[in-house]
Amino acid sequence: MIEHGPLIERLLAGDFICAVSDENAFRRLQDEQTREQLDTYLRPLNRRLAANPEGSVYFLAWRNVNDEAREQLSQQLGETLHSLLPLLEWLRLVQEALGRDALVAPGDVLKPAEFSAKCEDNQSLRERLEKLATDSFFGSQSEQLDAQLKQVFKRLKEHGYLLQPHADRQVYLVTGKVDYLIDLVRFIRDEENLPIDEEAPTTQEALL
Amino acid sequence: MSEVHTLESRLLTTGTERLALLGKHADALMQGYTRDEVPLEALTDAALRKLLAARILWRPDEQGGVKLSPKVRDLIAEMLADETRRHVNADVAETLELIRSLVQSYREARSRGEYWQQEQQLLRLRQEVDDLNGRFADAIDSLWQRLNSDFGFVSRLNDKIRENHRAQKQIERLLDGLTLIDFDELIDLVGSDGTLRKLLISQLQQQLSQHYTSLREVQRRLTELMARFRQQQSQSRLVAGMAAFLREHPGFVPGNYARRSEVPALVNRATPLVAAAAPALDRHQDAAVLSELIRQLPVPVHSPQTVEAAQPAEQQQESHVAARQQALKQDVERFYLTVVDEADVSGVSALGYLHARELEWQDEIWLFQVIAEYQSLPRSEQRAFRLHQEESQASSYNHVRLIHDVTLTLAISA
Secondary structure, three states, X not given: OHHHHHHHHHHHOOOOEEOOOOHHHHHHHOOHHHHHHHHHHHHHHOEEEEEOOOOOEEEEEEOOOOHXXXXXXXXXXXXXXXXXXXXXXXXXXXXXXXXXXXXXXXOOEEOHXXXXXXXXXXXXXXXXXXXXXOOOOOOOOOOOHHHHHXXXXXXXXXXXXXXXXXXXXXOEEEOOHHHHHHHHHHHHHHHHOOOOOOOOOHHHHHHO | OXXXXXXXHHHHHHHHHHHHHHHHOHHHHHHHHHOOXXXXXXXXXXXXXXXXXXXXXXXXXXXXXXXXXXXXHHHHXXXXXXXXXXXXXXXXXXXXXXXXXXXXXXXXXXXXXXXXXXXXXXXXXXXXXXXXXXXXXXXXXXXXXXXXXXXXXXXXXXXXXXXXXXXXXXXXXXXXXXXXXXXXHHHHHHOOOHHHHHHHHHHHHHHHHHHHHHHHHHHHHHHHHHHHHHXXXXXXXXXXXXXXXXXXXXXXXXXXXXXXXOOOHHHOOOOOOOOOOOOOOOOHHHHHHHHHHHHHOOOOOOOOOXXXXXXXXXXXXXXXXXXXXXXXXXXXHHHHHHHXXXXXXXXXXXXXXXXXXXXXXXXXXXXXXXXXXXXXXXXXXXXXXXXXXXXXXXXXXXXXXXEEEEEEEEOOOO
């Protein structure tokens, strides 16, 4: 159990463990026996190991969802919803700025400098970034493009969606927490029966 | 025999000449490859005629321009590993037909004892088998290349999906082609001929089984990749759709999943817990470690005094000085009042008063304050007193005068 110490600490601190954020720990978590060991250890803390449906990220859940846990979960849901639109807008912005039609995926490399260059060339992107950066979730106070980008990346790092492997280099990796976010979006859509179509429109497919 | 040799040497000459045409007009031909038509201005009439005769170029219709022939286009695509244009030729049936007839000719030549003919047939047979083998190998290579680059030669996801689809169809055709090769039939065909047996049975069978395995693997990987493409596409749509929905419905609040009897697994995230620890001295063996840690703490060279820390001390000092100053002033004021009360014409000596009252002030400070008090009085009040300074010259060389004492006299009566 002693070798899992740092991993347990990270999990307890609320970190999401994925193949990008900690490859070694992630590999260990894929072993069922290790997971059982951790669960046993976490039992007195009323916590258990949980994963998203695809098993690409691990995090801690309440073992017994008591009143206190429910209270905390309600509050957390509120915060998540508040951050949902800015995060989705960010995903869209990255997609468009980089001219890709797939979303960023865990392991993708993002460089603020690259965005800066794209936004300078494109007024519409620039305006969207400005709007996003000054949203209360990202909370940039600056009017400078670079400062705004810096703040956006900083906040995403704080929230565990990005990882900065070298503190002195402006290069970020997308973590598996993005998967969790998308799972959550899908969950909300299904639960609330929102009219959001995930499948390709058939008419368009027929035209192709 | 000489006829055969002449034929062979003519083939060689013409072939070499025509291959050379490819190099000679490489620029024009490559432009024809990247565009639709070959630019004619780069070619002389004679060159164009030669290229057409060699079937390197062709003219689809009289009015239209000149284009690369499909075989040359394929050749270039192969050489460049240009995955957008590489073709997969899985026409196994025709090759098999050819092999059958070549085997027939080979047998006939052998029975007639025509050794050279026999050799020629065997050579062509070998080439056909190599060709068949090469076509599968090429096709598989092309498929792997496309797979490994995630279909990088097209950028849009929809294009990738279409290319993947196309590749899967090619694999099906290749696999269909493989099933056409019936080794039982080939065994019958080659009979007891050792050379043919080796070429058409053992060698071909081994190669084809390798191709079959590779094709199955590529097929599996393509299917996986397709699933990933589709997933990416659906995720992208999901995010775009949800973002649009939230923008349109700013007041949207989903149900409180935390209040359900069964909390959905995805929203059940425990509160972060910090495993805090502080230095403790209740265990003897830790004391050494802790003292070592303390020793390792960097000693500050200057203990910098922060402004906040210095402030109250300064104020205290200031207030202390102010209080002394105030006391001095009050004592001097009492001295003035005494002068008024006594109304002695001879006046009252300031130092005399100081010593008589046993006040704690230094002579000098006392005198200074008495004079200062007089100077600060309004003119009208100043006139009520007369201040006599008992002074002497400090030295005969300058005019500095020393005040030894002052005498204050009430001047009312005057």
